Amino acid sequence: MNMNTHADTLTTADGRTSLRMERRLPHPPERVWAALTDPASLRQWFPSEVTVELAPGGAIGFRFPGESGPGMTGTVTDLDAPRLFAFTWGDDHLSWAITPDGEGSLLTLVHTFGDLPGAASFASGWQLCIAALGQLLDGGPVRTDRDAGELHEAYVQRFGLGRGVVETFEGGKRLRLERQLVRPAETVWEVLSAGIEPVAGLPVPEGFTAEKVPEGHVTEVRAPKSLTYTWEPQGAVSWDLGEGTGHGARLVLTQSGPPGFDADAALAAWRTRIEQLAAELLDVR
Incomplete structure (x- = not known):
């Protein structure tokens, strides 16, 4: 046709x-x-x-x-x-x-x-x-x-989806990036953890981090749905994998920090990391 x-x-x-x-x-x-x-x-x-x-x-x-x-x-x-x-x-x-x-x-x-x-x-x-x-x-x-x-x-x-936003709240700044993925949460978690399961109190596995974004220790983990870790100074990063459209998970990533937190730079780094993750997921069948 x-x-x-x-x-x-x-x-x-x-x-x-x-x-x-x-x-x-x-x-x-x-x-x-x-x-x-x-x-x-x-x-x-x-x-x-x-x-x-x-x-x-x-x-x-x-x-x-x-x-x-x-x-x-x-x-x-x-x-x-x-x-x-x-x-x-x-x-x-x-x-x-x-x-x-x-x-x-x-x-x-x-x-x-x-x-x-x-x-x-x-x-x-x-x-x-x-x-x-x-x-x-x-x-x-x-x-x-x-x-x-x-x-x-x-x-x-x-369509330029998943670019994220930065907002200011009393006491600091927060970025939020929502992205539909093409694989279920279990598969996404396997790719992120790369065989190193996150444990509360231990350093966050590399897959859950982004370049130039400070790393930290895991404070809460509910595999394969969510992970939160703290970073200095006085901030937190959270990954949430919920139900999405199609056959994949919906990722919501947030990072909060104090008033001096360069949220725009962090958002750019997370965009790069999530695009890398999306490309990796295409190779998983």
Whole structure:
């Protein structure tokens, strides 16, 4: 299938993020519309099974393969065949717009959500889903590949995610860096510890440190979820690996220090360290 990729964009406003993806498809709008709205077609390329009442205000349900329970629900917000199909999915909103483009169509997806650090997971997932949609429209076998991590990391760089922030509080400064990773917490912990398990009271293993950031002694560890160590003068570094989007852990790294703490320099050092970690994780299958 000939599918040209336009520039995918990410915008934020009022605490919400919108991912916009455009794809040209060599198929008329009516065919694309059918693949977007027919549950039997959706099952072949969409990330979940879908049940839908095709009417404005109609109910829509989502269930992932192997999932038990009621699944997630939403509401059809816009329905204008064969031009616009939009609906909520939990707290997210998805809009699929189809416009004629010569003998084909221009498909535009706008996914609006609240989890900015998850944007690369959403973008890489939709990239693969829309590729599968194209295969379905072409009449060939549909292959829903799973990203091994390279596509996700390309979107992290493209959107400038995980850059972190510095804030001032009474008595000092704090940096915070949140980054979606492509491997589960257990795997991330193995890479960070490199065979040297952290122990409270002992020096922090090298993998949990960054160049030019003072090292210290571990004060708290809950493998494979979190580690905190102190550094002089009067500061602390914390690693937290929680549940994230996709199939990987969500890393939140913080470092606090006194008023004279050069948080900007430390943040730059941690960016370099986390990028190194992300690259190492790509080599772990």
